[in-house]
Amino acid sequence: MREQVRERYAVAATSRSCCDSDCCSTGDVTGGAYTTDDLAHIPDRAAEVSLGCGNPTAVAELSPGETVLDLGSGGGIDVLLSARRVGPAGFAYGLDMTDEMLEVARRNAAETGLGNVEFLKGYIEDIPLPDETVDVVISNCVINLSVDKPKVFAEIHRVLKPGGRIGISDIVAQDHLSPAERAERGDWVGCIAGALSYAEYRSGLVDAGFESITLEPTHVVTEGMDSVIIRARK
Numbered sequence: 001m002r003e004q005v006r007e008r009y010a011v012a013a014t015s016r017s018c019c020d021s022d023c024c025s026t027g028d029v030t031g032g033a034y035t036t037d038d039l040a041h042i043p044d045r046a047a048e049v050s051l052g053c054g055n056p057t058a059v060a061e062l063s064p065g066e067t068v069l070d071l072g073s074g075g076g077i078d079v080l081l082s083a084r085r086v087g088p089a090g091f092a093y094g095l096d097m098t099d100e101m102l103e104v105a106r107r108n109a110a111e112t113g114l115g116n117v118e119f120l121k122g123y124i125e126d127i128p129l130p131d132e133t134v135d136v137v138i139s140n141c142v143i144n145l146s147v148d149k150p151k152v153f154a155e156i157h158r159v160l161k162p163g164g165r166i167g168i169s170d171i172v173a174q175d176h177l178s179p180a181e182r183a184e185r186g187d188w189v190g191c192i193a194g195a196l197s198y199a200e201y202r203s204g205l206v207d208a209g210f211e212s213i214t215l216e217p218t219h220v221v222t223e224g225m226d227s228v229i230i231r232a233r234k
């Protein structure tokens, strides 16, 4: 399944028409989650390959000097926005498993001239950073794609400093939908079949050790499936 996901996003990275309805994105970048001010400060290509379902940088309330990690950073839009928000005293890492996406993201970063950005190759189930080194973990429509979500939550908890927080956008299934009903609404690589329910998301975060958990729906993606902002603290 992970290889199918990687192939899907390798194609998206190299295609100009990546925002088909089977991507996570609503294809509505300018009128959607990102403000015109956000978009004015990033290369056009970073916005074009934006495949998220929200704007986690807007909900994470980033402060100057903080270290941010974006899981499944894709073309880098949220990493570049984070890097601007945390300023030269802060740092923004992007993590992605797909070489083609990393290439696009690194090109976009070079175009911005930001010096406080690094894109790492790796899996969100095995984050290549030491324990307790990150203030904020963000992610935009990626965790639903993981085949081992408890491992992802445990890894996020491990790399966060005590008191660190998460600001995640993700697709979440309403609690009444069975896994079969979720699969009827879309496939795994399009961010639907692998989505957790609200109850599963909350209990996964509790099991990993998180507190102050909130799940706030922002819009309906398809019947019974919502785009949701998830916040929690270590």
Ligand SMILES: C[S@@+](CC[C@H](N)C(=O)[O-])C[C@H]1O[C@@H](n2cnc3c(N)ncnc32)[C@H](O)[C@@H]1O
Pocket: 002, 005, 006, 009, 010, 024, 049, 050, 051, 052, 053, 071, 072, 073, 074, 075, 076, 077, 078, 095, 096, 097, 098, 101, 122, 123, 124, 125, 139, 140, 141, 142, 145, 146
């Ligand atoms: C739906 S796209 C979202 C990209 C980006 N967050 C955005 O908002 O544009 C999913 C991204 O997550 C990456 N990805 C999916 N599963 C992953 C995993 N298990 N480990 C690392 N990266 C993963 C894909 O390569 C792809 O770039």
